[in-house]
Amino acid sequence: MSMEVSSNSDFKFPREPFSPYQDVSVPLMPVGQSAWGGYFPQHTRPAATEREKYTAWRLLVDLASIAWIAPIVVAIYINANNWIVGRGVSCKSLHPNPYCRGGLFTADRHQRLVVLNEEDRAILAALQLASKALETWFAIIATSIIFSVTMHLAKSPDGIPLGYLFTHVSFPDVLGLFDKSLWTSWAGTRRRESVLRLWGFIFLVVLLCVTNNLMGPATAILIIPQINSHVITLPAKERFDETLAARSPAIANMLSECNATELATGNFNCTSIYASSLDEMSSGSKLRVEMFLRGWTPGPIITEHDAMLFTLNATQSDVGSIIVWVPNRRALSEITADLIEVEAVQGLYLPNDTSQVLATFGRKPDPVLFDHFNNTLDITLHRMSPSLGFNDVCARASRVFNYPVSVNQSVLCVNLTFPESQYMVSCSRTGSGWGDTGWTQSQFFIADVDASSKPNNVSVDVYTTDKEVLFENRDPSCEEGSFPCDWDNIFSRGVGPQADLGLTVYEYPQQLVLYSQTHSLGHHTVFCKTTAHLSFPEYVSNVFRDENPIHLVQIRAPPSNKSYNAIRFHSDWIPAAWSIEGPSDVVEATRPAAVNLVSALKSIGSPPPTANDTDHTLLAFQAQHEVMTFHAMTFVNFSTVEVLPGDLDDDPARPFLQVSKTLRVYMYDSKSPNSWFWALMQSRLKGGSHFWVDDESDRMP
Structure with a gap:
């Protein structure tokens, strides 16, 4: 049976007119031929599997983006809590190196540090790769965000300028922020709402571009530990009450070797155990003046008390005078006890003697400090304590x-x-x-x-x-x-x-x-x-023998722009410095300090013609006088009161005598903005995206 082709008027289904705004979800398909040889559209149902695939892909991308937050949160947490790794990067692993603990004073300490350093190199390299992976991970997330926003704007009724279509490809380059098309492509848009959307898009691009370029140094700083200083501040037990400088040594408890009855009679012979110290400083001062007059710059005077050597410090007051600050012997004895505590914990003494040694200096073993002291590259001791200072002037007297x-x-x-x-x-x-x-x-x-x-x-x-x-x-x-x-x-x-x-x-x-x-x-x-003046500087001493083999204690001079009130300095402290055995006693002529002072006095001549000329003889004598004053001030004692619960350190004249220790360890630290800034700058200048210093010089001086 034959079938006739019907005319257009006999067509059973009405044909839809063609529209340039045809829904893109309805494809134009050649399903039949009309009497005029044309094509007409047919509505077809879109494939559900394509949408499902797209939804699954977006969900996977979103989950990957959210998962990036987890390691970053962990890294921020350990940095915010100043997580201490210890002597080496491997010291926080499940199987730490046995050299992580002890050995700060052992003979093979260099070999121990070399072994730790080799192991740390491998771990730091792995952390370097991990930080790079996090940086790349964020770059993928940022690119995905820019692409999604671009496509969303492209499908909007107003569309998106063609100049922004491939922004997700170029946005990671920071030079793209200076591209003219980024700031001018929106100019053809007339609708206000569309302009605001495009400015929001530009802001997002700038924000993600800057963040992406900073992400490399940021992840490196967050993940890679650095050798840094960790300060342990102990609870203050005492606060300053009064200096005994205005009282006679006969009243002040000067030294444990002194007898109160003898002191009351003016017998200060108990200081004779330090007479050699005065003689030593006097001879050293004479040498330094001679070096100065020959054009050299001499170093400071150094002498000893207990296990510590100490020197003076100087600062300039607001009126222009130089104030010489003198360490206090009582404070030096206390910082000596701090040193003995560290050495005992480090195993420098026999294990059975550790508690006994600590008890001798009034200390008890502390498990927390034991752990800290045994997992550090070195330790610096800090102790706030009083210090007397002086400025003086000498002149010839004719009558x-x-x-x-x-x-x-x-x-x-x-x-x-x-x-x-x-x-x-x-x-x-x-x-x-x-x-x-x-x-x-x-x-x-x-x-x-x-x-x-x-x-x-x-x-x-x-x-x-x-x-x-x-x-x-x-x-x-x-x-x-x-x-x-x-x-x-x-x-x-x-x-x-x-x-x-x-x-x-x-x-x-x-x-x-x-x-x-x-x-x-x-x-x-x-x-x-x-x-005489009074201040409360910080006594500092590094215990690592390679950095401070002589156990030198230094006092950090107070700020130079501070005004210091003068205090009374009893006249008996000067005879006490010479170990006088009674009023009007005579110092033995053969003592080096006596020989140097008398010789300088007998060498005093006439003043130089002008004030601009160096007065050599008077300079030599004044140096001897300053040594005597320096030595006398080291003996001045001070009184303290116990810190009670609820006491506030709001009295600068009676401050807490704070004690702290600085440990040099591998650690995470986010409390110092400067460390972040300099790490970023060095990373950028080196042309890399990470910052990490791994040098044996950081371990061994």
């Missing part, structure tokens, strides 16, 4: 007058000579009748080893006073032995220049030392004025 006022009242005036024929007269009240609570006086003698000068010893008169009057280029208008000067009126004046009397009044605690000797060659007198 010394003692004006008697009453039985227990007198005025000591010293005529001081300076270059260019200038002079000044310093007058201070002496005697107990003035009611000056800060006034004290001590005297002793230093024998002259030169037989031709005996028995003409050097007289050392020490005064502590709170008030001084200076007559500039004029003498007091009175004669020795008479009473025309109204000293009550003079010393009752306020601080500052007194034009009607032609003098200046100074009021602050100061110590005056007058050295005087008459010998066959003439008479020499030097007048030194010392002002």
